[in-house]
Amino acid sequence: MVRVDGKGDGTGLIRVRNLDKQYRRGSEEIHVLQGLNLDVDKGDFVAFMGPSGSGKTTLLNLLGGLDLPTAGTVNVAGDEITAMSAHKLTRWRARHVGFVFQMYNLIPVLTAFQNVELPLLLTKLSRAERRKHVETVLAVVGLSDRMDHYPRQLSGGQEQRVAIARAIVADPTFLLCDEPTGDLDRKSAGEIMELLGRLVHEHGKTMLMVSHDPRAAERAHVVLHLDKGVLVEGTASAGGEA
Amino acid sequence: MKFLRLIWANLVRKKIRTTLTIGSFVVALFLYGLLVAIRIGFAGGADAAGVDRLNVINKTSLIMPLPFSYRDQLKQTPGISGVTFATWFGGVYQDERNFFPQFAVEAESWLAVYAEYVIPTEQRRAFLQDRQGCLVGRSLAKRFGWKVGDRVPLRGTIWTGAWEFNVSGLFDAARPEVGTDLMLFRYDYLEERRQFGKGTVGWYVVKLANPDDAVKVTKIIDDRFANSPFETLTQTEKAFAASFAKQMGNVEFLVIVIGTVVFFTLLLVAGNTMAIAVRERVGELAVLKTIGYSDLAVLSLVLVEALLIAGQGGVLGLALAKAFTLAGDPTGGMLGGGFTLPWRSLGIGLALTLAVGAAAGILPAVSAMRLRVVDALRRV
Numbered sequence: 001m002v003r004v005d006g007k008g009d010g011t012g013l014i015r016v017r018n019l020d021k022q023y024r025r026g027s028e029e030i031h032v033l034q035g036l037n038l039d040v041d042k043g044d045f046v047a048f049m050g051p052s053g054s055g056k057t058t059l060l061n062l063l064g065g066l067d068l069p070t071a072g073t074v075n076v077a078g079d080e081i082t083a084m085s086a087h088k089l090t091r092w093r094a095r096h097v098g099f100v101f102q103m104y105n106l107i108p109v110l111t112a113f114q115n116v117e118l119p120l121l122l123t124k125l126s127r128a129e130r131r132k133h134v135e136t137v138l139a140v141v142g143l144s145d146r147m148d149h150y151p152r153q154l155s156g157g158q159e160q161r162v163a164i165a166r167a168i169v170a171d172p173t174f175l176l177c178d179e180p181t182g183d184l185d186r187k188s189a190g191e192i193m194e195l196l197g198r199l200v201h202e203h204g205k206t207m208l209m210v211s212h213d214p215r216a217a218e219r220a221h222v223v224l225h226l227d228k229g230v231l232v233e234g235t236a237s238a239g240g241e242a
Numbered sequence: 243m244k245f246l247r248l249i250w251a252n253l254v255r256k257k258i259r260t261t262l263t264i265g266s267f268v269v270a271l272f273l274y275g276l277l278v279a280i281r282i283g284f285a286g287g288a289d290a291a292g293v294d295r296l297n298v299i300n301k302t303s304l305i306m307p308l309p310f311s312y313r314d315q316l317k318q319t320p321g322i323s324g325v326t327f328a329t330w331f332g333g334v335y336q337d338e339r340n341f342f343p344q345f346a347v348e349a350e351s352w353l354a355v356y357a358e359y360v361i362p363t364e365q366r367r368a369f370l371q372d373r374q375g376c377l378v379g380r381s382l383a384k385r386f387g388w389k390v391g392d393r394v395p396l397r398g399t400i401w402t403g404a405w406e407f408n409v410s411g412l413f414d415a416a417r418p419e420v421g422t423d424l425m426l427f428r429y430d431y432l433e434e435r436r437q438f439g440k441g442t443v444g445w446y447v448v449k450l451a452n453p454d455d456a457v458k459v460t461k462i463i464d465d466r467f468a469n470s471p472f473e474t475l476t477q478t479e480k481a482f483a484a485s486f487a488k489q490m491g492n493v494e495f496l497v498i499v500i501g502t503v504v505f506f507t508l509l510l511v512a513g514n515t516m517a518i519a520v521r522e523r524v525g526e527l528a529v530l531k532t533i534g535y536s537d538l539a540v541l542s543l544v545l546v547e548a549l550l551i552a553g554q555g556g557v558l559g560l561a562l563a564k565a566f567t568l569a570g571d572p573t574g575g576m577l578g579g580g581f582t583l584p585w586r587s588l589g590i591g592l593a594l595t596l597a598v599g600a601a602a603g604i605l606p607a608v609s610a611m612r613l614r615v616v617d618a619l620r621r622v
Contacts, residue, residue, distance in 0.1 A: 066532060067616045087536060094534020101619070105529045109251040119533045121244050166533070 001041055002222040004231045008039030013174065013206055014063065015039055019072035021058055021229075032058045034229040036072070040174075045200040045207045047220035054226045056210040057178055063208060064097045064176045065089045077173055094122050098167030102179035104159040106151040112138065112162045113147040119170040137165040140203075141195060157188030164195060174206035175199070181216045193219045245539075249547050252523070260551065263515045267555020267598075268562065270508045271591055275563020277497045278587045283421075283571065284493040294453040295355065297482040298446040298463055301473040305330075307442035308472050315466065316448055321459045324449035326351035329432060329442075333396035333405060335386065342382055343424040344396065345444075346432035355449045358416040365390060365411025373431050375410035379422030381570045383412050394425075401436040418582045423571045447479070505598055512602035516548050520606040527610050528618030537611040544607035545600065552599025553592075560591050 001008075006017060016038040023030045032055040040046055048056045061067040062074060065081045073082050081092060106115045113134055120130045138144050141161040151159050160180060167175055177196065181189035197219045199205040209220060217223045225232045253260055298316065300306035307329075316325045331344040349370050353359065361369075361377060369375045378388055388394060392409045407427055415422050433440060450459060460476040467474045520527070527540055535543075564583050571581035 061616050064532075066619075090531070090534055090536045093532070099532050101529075105525060105619075107248075107251070107526050107529070109255040110248065114247065114251070118248070118530070121248075122534050122539075127244070 001039070002044055002046055002224070003039040004037055004224060006037030006039075010039075012039045013042040013044075013077055014208075015073075015075040016063070017073050017075075019059075019062065019074065020070045021055070021062065021067075022070045032229050033062075033069070036229070036231050038224075038231060040206065040208065042206050043200065043204050044222065045197070045220045046209065047217035047223045048208070048210045048226055049212070049214075049217055049223055050226035055229050056226050059226065060176050060178055060208065060210055064099060065093050094119065094170065096173040098170070098172040098175040100160070100163050100167045100175065100177040100180045102182040104151070104156075104163045104183075106159055106162055106166075108151050111148050111150055112143060112154065112165075115151070115162055116165045116169050118166060123170065133169055134165075137169045138162075140168070140199075141165045155188070156184050157191055160184060160188070160192050161195065164192070164199075168199065168203075168205070174208065177207060177209040177211075179210055179212065181211065181213055189213065189216060245543065245546075249543060249550065252519070252543075252547055253550060256519070259515060259518075263512060263551050264555040264558070266508055266511045267552055267595060268559040270504050271556045271559025271595055272563045272566075273504055273559075274501060274591050274594070275560055275583050275587075276566065277501050278591070279563070279567045279581050279583050281494055281497045282584075283573075283581050293478070293480070294450045295479040296448045296450065296456060296460060296463070296476050297479055298448060298474050298476045299482075300445075301464075301475040304445070306472075307439060307444060308446060308474065310441050310443055312446060312467070312472070312474075313443075316446055316463065319448070319459065319462055319466070321451055321455040321462070322448050323451040324351060324355050325446060326355045326449075327429070327443040327446045328352065329429065329444035331396075331401070331427070331432065332399045334399060335394065335396055340386070342385075345424065345426055346429045347426050348429050349426075352426065352447075355447055358420050359413040360416050361411050361413045369410035369428075372408055372410055373428055373434075374406060374408050376407040376425055376427040377411050377413050378409055379424050380412055380414050381422040382425060383409075385423070385570055388412075401432070401438075403435075405435070418584050421571065421581070423581075448476075505594060509598050509602055512548065512552065512598060513605065515551075516544070516603050516606040517609075519547070520544055520610050523610075524613065524618045527613055528615045531613065531615045532619070540613070541607045541611040544610045545603045548603025548607070549596060549599045552595050552602070556592055556595025556599075560588050560595075563591075564588065 001012075008015060016036060019033050019036040019038075020031070021033040023032060036059070048059060050056050058067065062069050063076075065074075065084070069082055073080055075081070076096060079092060079096075081089060084092060107118070110118070116134045116138060117130055120133060123130075125133065135144070135147070138147055141164055143158060143161050143165065146154060146158060146162075151162070154162065164180075175196075180196065181192050184192060193216050196207060196209070200207050207220075209216070211217050298308070298312075300308050308327075310327075313325055313327060316322065326348050328345040328347045331346055333344055334341055353361070353366065359377075365377075369377055376394065378394075383389065388409055390409050390411060394407045394409060396405045396407065397403075398405050407425075413422065429443070448459070448463070450456060456478055460478075463476045464474050530540060530543075531537075560583075567581055567583040573581070
């Protein structure tokens with residue numbers, strides 16, 4: 001169950017308490033997030049919506065350990081990531097977080113297979129084991145026949161599928177998706193949301209997604225609105241309830 | 243090893259740029275190889291010089307002769323185990339461009355003192371038995387296609403006229419720094435035919451019983467012939483070779499300056515290439531860090547890429563330089579120390595290459611390592 005009032009019992013997968021993030025731009029201090037609380041359970045699919053500059057991506061970066069808050073804590077599966085060293089945080093990220101970006105961010109000189117294999121190179125898996133994992137996830141995203149294609153040989157939708165395969169190949173604890181359909185046409189966007197939905201419902205993944213697109217957000221169990229650095233009440237969607 | 247594919251993919255992503263950068267290493271290391279070979283050559287064989295040999299020349303000038311009668315007096319000098327002598331002949335083969343060193347030597351004693359010349363026994367014997375016989379260095383024989391049994395005509399420039407020699411044998415060098423671009427023939431043949439200068443030699447070479455006695459023996463020899471019509475100047479062979487090389491100017495300094503400029507330019511070229519390569523890939527490096535690649539891993543990826551570029555170019559350049567030197571002295575023996583690129587110099591060249599590669603890669607690698615993921619992703 002997703003809560004934003006900070007009164008969760010602490011048994012959830014993700015627990016955020018009093019999260020503040022401030023930036024300094026010249027002499028001006030910008031409060032991006034202010035006292036934000038969030039509780040997310042395993043298997044939840046949460047969509048964050050809000051206007052540009054509302055702090056959605058900043059929140060995602062903090063949840064993924066890419067950035068550090070000015071104040072507050074982020075606890076994931078018992079690990080307080082806001083207290084970790086940079087090195088430990090990198091290792092934690094490799095183990096627990098799968099990232100999906102709006103612009104796919106594939107390495108253009110690597111094939112789909114090689115792109116998906118990248119996170120596994122950090123593990124102790126053998127070459128054969130890595131191959132098996134990569135083939136499995138490429139089959140899940142429906143790209144078994146595009147393994148040896150380079151990103152430039154794929155459509156936008158297919159590139160995003162490869163990016164999703166890369167995000168899930170190491171079986172992370174949760175997925176963070178930053179506008180995963182933002183650069184796709186309507187049909188491809190629908191297919192990607194369908195795929196993300198399947199990952200949650202059929203594979204039990206926990207997903208937190210930023211999106212401007214209400215149609216994409218409809219797939220989430222919960223839609224949370226972020227405005228002026230504050231998470232406002234959850235909205236039940238077709239996919240679940242708050 | 244499992245990251246090699248990623249590194250290689252990055253290397254070949256801009257093929258022309260990578261090829262040009264590797265090419266700059268090839269050219270620089272080829273040049274390095276040639277400079278080393280030239281330095282060795284100009285050292286006049288200083289590196290090849292025996293530590294147990296002294297050269298005795300006319301104090302006035304190297305080109306002034308010494309009497310043949312000094313041979314027996316030198317033999318009586320304490321601390322000496324052998325004496326030999328040589329005379330510069332200065333002949334040309336077919337035309338002026340085919341110049342190479344020829345020395346008239348006392349056959350038996352010369353071969354005893356210069357043990358680094360390796361000659362098959364039967365060829366040595368043939369040389370000792372044939373007054374018109376000559377020994378030809380392997381490199382020189384290769385240059386003119388001479389073989390044992392050939393008759394070689396030379397035109398004398400000091401002692402004019404046509405001189406003919408029989409190739410009795412070919413000699414090799416026991417050490418790579420010893421040149422084989424020269425010809426040795428018998429002094430008695432010269433003495434018999436020359437029109438002037440009879441009873442003289444160009445210089446003496448004395449072999450020391452103990453190399454530690456060099457200073458003492460030098461003084462004894464020069465004192466012995468002091469105030470005579472033919473005063474002597476005795477030097478160790480190394481000093482003699484070095485002073486001979488200095489007549490051509492400070493080649494070593496010149497070589498070092500050129501080499502330094504070449505490597506510094508190479509550093510700028512390679513450094514610029516790596517900086518551009520990293521700048522173009524900021525987003526990709528940020529993605530790698532996002533999915534769990536540590537700062538050290540990212541630094542290593544960039545650094546190994548720089549080392550691979552340098553290494554490939556360096557190995558190729560050094561291989562070309564080695565092949566070039568193996569083809570022989572392009573000056574036809576003017577480089578007294580031979581025209582060689584020793585394995586040790588190849589090793590130093592490779593180490594320099596990798597050092598330049600590392601220096602060129604370190605700043606871009608550190609900037610990649612320090613990349614803040616959040617900032618970099620915002621730029622994508």
